[in-house]
Amino acid sequence: MLLRDSIATIALATALLANVGARADDAAKYPSLKGQWVGVGATPDAPWDPSKPPGIAQQAPLTPEYQSIYQATRARHASGVQDPTTCLPPGMPRTMLMYEPMEVIVMPDTTYLMISYMSEFRRIFTDGRKWPDDLEPSYAGYSIGHWVDENKDGRFNVLEVETRGMKGPRTFDASGLPLHQDNETVVKERIYLDKNDLNLLRDEVTTFDHALTRPWTVTRSYYREPNPVWNEFVCSEDNHQVMLGKENYLISEQGYLSPTRPGQPAPDLKYFKPTK
DSSP: OHHHHHHHHHHHHHHHHHHHHHHHHHHHTSOOOOSEEEETTOOTTOOSSTTSOSGGGGOOOBOHHHHHHHHHHHHHHHTTOOOOOOOOOOOTTGGGGOSSOEEEEEOSSEEEEEESGGGOEEEEEOSOOOOOSSOOOBSSOEEEEEEEOTTOSSSOOEEEEEEEOBOSSOBSSTTOOBOOTTOOOEEEEEEEEETTEEEEEEEEEEEEOTTBSSOEEEEEEEEEESSOOOOOOOGGGGOOEEEETTEEEEEOTTSOEEOSSTTOOOOOOTTSOOOO
């Protein structure tokens, strides 16, 4: 009996060690993306294409219809009208501007992108699954990817991703650069570490959208913060705007309602009793 128990114990220990070794071998196949990733030059007002100035200079390949929509948005902003802060997630692809830090967790079947801004959470499924017949729309969308060994050295170095099933409203950036209202956007990405600096992460993002005359590719970059500090971001804590009817007003630091555009009418307070 003791001999059989000893043999069983040794067999179990051997199996566990083999399993741990197999997991270590699997982990070694993937690039090390541990740490905190911070968008290079990323601010809430950053343009979508970091290689070009904001606004019209982005040279976005918009259709004539959506070029007109964008020009109207820019004219509204220039006149002093502030768009309401809705505290909705930015959604894809704007999520990858990365206003706040991101953590990347690589597992064999899923890569997780945990994004501080608006607490967006992306799951990139790499388990070989097919697209679902019925996608539930979300701001981050539904992402399927696969790892590529471009160097043929037994190690993966590129994560190729396709994202579908997004809902709106969404824009490319804070300037109001529009995406089509049909929300049939498809986003493809190539995510990889810079060959010359393993503390730089690149994301080549190509957007396919009916507001565009052709696919639009930009490269976003993120640097690895060696001494990360993780802070909570809650949009509503910094939101000083309020919608009354169809009008958007600003709450001043003194707590008073203020206009967000020249000539804005005062809100209708007919349901409030006047004070003396």
